[in-house]
Amino acid sequence: MTRIDDVLAGQVRAGARLMRDLDDRIPSAIEELKKLYPHTGKAFIIGITGNPGAGKSTLVDSMISVYRAQGHRVGVVAVDPTSPFSGGAILGDRIRMQRHAGDTGVFIRSLATRGQLGGLSRSTFDVVSVLDAMGFERVIIETVGVGQDEIEVMKTAHTSVVVSVPGLGDDIQAIKAGLLEIADVLVVNKADREGADRAIRDLIHMLDLRNHIGRQEVEIVKCIATLGTREESGVVEVVRAIDAHRERSEDRFEESKRERAMSHISELIRGFLSDRANRAIANHGGLEDLAQKVVEGSQDPYSAAESVMKEL
Amino acid sequence: MTRIDDVLAGQVRAGARLMRDLDDRIPSAIEELKKLYPHTGKAFIIGITGNPGAGKSTLVDSMISVYRAQGHRVGVVAVDPTSPFSGGAILGDRIRMQRHAGDTGVFIRSLATRGQLGGLSRSTFDVVSVLDAMGFERVIIETVGVGQDEIEVMKTAHTSVVVSVPGLGDDIQAIKAGLLEIADVLVVNKADREGADRAIRDLIHMLDLRNHIGRQEVEIVKCIATLGTREESGVVEVVRAIDAHRERSEDRFEESKRERAMSHISELIRGFLSDRANRAIANHGGLEDLAQKVVEGSQDPYSAAESVMKEL
Numbered sequence: 321m322t323r324i325d326d327v328l329a330g331q332v333r334a335g336a337r338l339m340r341d342l343d344d345r346i347p348s349a350i351e352e353l354k355k356l357y358p359h360t361g362k363a364f365i366i367g368i369t370g371n372p373g374a375g376k377s378t379l380v381d382s383m384i385s386v387y388r389a390q391g392h393r394v395g396v397v398a399v400d401p402t403s404p405f406s407g408g409a410i411l412g413d414r415i416r417m418q419r420h421a422g423d424t425g426v427f428i429r430s431l432a433t434r435g436q437l438g439g440l441s442r443s444t445f446d447v448v449s450v451l452d453a454m455g456f457e458r459v460i461i462e463t464v465g466v467g468q469d470e471i472e473v474m475k476t477a478h479t480s481v482v483v484s485v486p487g488l489g490d491d492i493q494a495i496k497a498g499l500l501e502i503a504d505v506l507v508v509n510k511a512d513r514e515g516a517d518r519a520i521r522d523l524i525h526m527l528d529l530r531n532h533i534g535r536q537e538v539e540i541v542k543c544i545a546t547l548g549t550r551e552e553s554g555v556v557e558v559v560r561a562i563d564a565h566r567e568r569s570e571d572r573f574e575e576s577k578r579e580r581a582m583s584h585i586s587e588l589i590r591g592f593l594s595d596r597a598n599r600a601i602a603n604h605g606g607l608e609d610l611a612q613k614v615v616e617g618s619q620d621p622y623s624a625a626e627s628v629m630k631e632l
Numbered sequence: 633m634t635r636i637d638d639v640l641a642g643q644v645r646a647g648a649r650l651m652r653d654l655d656d657r658i659p660s661a662i663e664e665l666k667k668l669y670p671h672t673g674k675a676f677i678i679g680i681t682g683n684p685g686a687g688k689s690t691l692v693d694s695m696i697s698v699y700r701a702q703g704h705r706v707g708v709v710a711v712d713p714t715s716p717f718s719g720g721a722i723l724g725d726r727i728r729m730q731r732h733a734g735d736t737g738v739f740i741r742s743l744a745t746r747g748q749l750g751g752l753s754r755s756t757f758d759v760v761s762v763l764d765a766m767g768f769e770r771v772i773i774e775t776v777g778v779g780q781d782e783i784e785v786m787k788t789a790h791t792s793v794v795v796s797v798p799g800l801g802d803d804i805q806a807i808k809a810g811l812l813e814i815a816d817v818l819v820v821n822k823a824d825r826e827g828a829d830r831a832i833r834d835l836i837h838m839l840d841l842r843n844h845i846g847r848q849e850v851e852i853v854k855c856i857a858t859l860g861t862r863e864e865s866g867v868v869e870v871v872r873a874i875d876a877h878r879e880r881s882e883d884r885f886e887e888s889k890r891e892r893a894m895s896h897i898s899e900l901i902r903g904f905l906s907d908r909a910n911r912a913i914a915n916h917g918g919l920e921d922l923a924q925k926v927v928e929g930s931q932d933p934y935s936a937a938e939s940v941m942k943e944l
Binding site: 350353354357358371372373445574577578579581582584585586588589590592593594596597600601607608610611612614615617620621622623624625626628629632 | 662665666669670683684685757886889890891893894896897898900901902904905906908909912913919920922923924926927929932933934935936937938940941944
């Protein structure tokens, strides 16, 4: 048995190790990923985004339970710096992750967004591909949805879910307006809070504006995601709305696959280029030497960058 | 008079046009920027970041008034997708900008963060350099501070201000923990809200944790920024705390300049590489052709990216 066989058999340990090796850009791991590609394309990919504080992680956690009850295996890629899954849990609610810890039908992979310049989307693509090859029927990508990279990642999901929450004020509404362009399902979480109805009215109004520029229908779902306590409600409806969008958009699957391939290829090219640039900079004695000349006034940053480029 | 002379004389129209030409990457504009560099390094650069909803734009607006009253000319670069300055103002409070519209001592430049993949920091550097050369004594960079690019930008400011707001819940606290690493001044805005004292206690607690790993002192300032109405308070104290940090850190100015130069050079190299990659992709019949092969299963994304790289 090679590791490829183990991954295709859905073995969690083999998958986790391959992901780690891909992060470390070990050449043999990339060769393995190439061989896994023909086995991908079966997973249904769901993007979840929304402002910090909207309760995305809790919603994802509750959705996992719904999918598990339906008999689906679920993979999660958390690329949200505020997510307890991805290390934002400095104030400690890492416990959420442990809820599914004993369940081999659930695989959660966190991606650090700091110190990984430009590599975020690339890693996401790699992890989604591995989860897909491992046979996870549902793959959820959780992101905070503010940066351009994250918007790019969201665009490649089959169904994009934007989570908002009542009463966060106008500034928040503005960011939602940007995210609205990519939303297939809108979730108003914490719907027992004051202002829920106003939030929904605002969303309907914004959708009306959007529909004037020819986008398809978007379902708005109220929910209260609370880690499966008795107060929880609406999560099944969120999953149902996602499935409904999936059915409506099945004729777009091929196109969605093409978009994902385009994003993936350009991410990879950018990554390769960045590696090459780092080597060229090292040949110039490193960035510090170049910067020193700028500080001393003997060179401007543009000329310094151009001198590195001449070597590539 | 060349345009360079006009920019150095602080002429708003010449500066705005140069910025636009730099955005369009017009070669002659880059040559002009190179000539402007020796005249930069005088501006005091302040980074303002914080969660959406923290009231950053209003605070920036109020700070402009304080600086103007002190006789300083102020440039602002808004790279926050939620900022009314940078086009998040779909729900309309563009009026804020107009408050300083007739004042030639204020220059606000908004940078779109969408559709400008990777170019965000580069544009910010360019705009800051032009504002610096134009003689603006204070340059404020406003960012939402979530993405890696934005954190990089913040790191290059002389003084980094992180704005938070009481009562946004734990999820928000987590993101602050990430931003805390770069904060020189912490502002608790909307300090008349319930939970302000708790927010400050939390911040002090987090700072204590941080100080164990050897960072210098950070001042925490309460304020209520309300566009100069009678309810406004604490904005003068925010400006004072920023000045105090500046004085404390004057021996770090050279280092800060070096860091900024390093970031700038690497941004430029990445931009040049990305241009080059786009040309190579075009030579391959474009991304769509490459993606089509992936969809058909005749090639995987890694092999597609590698084939483009071979041409570079």
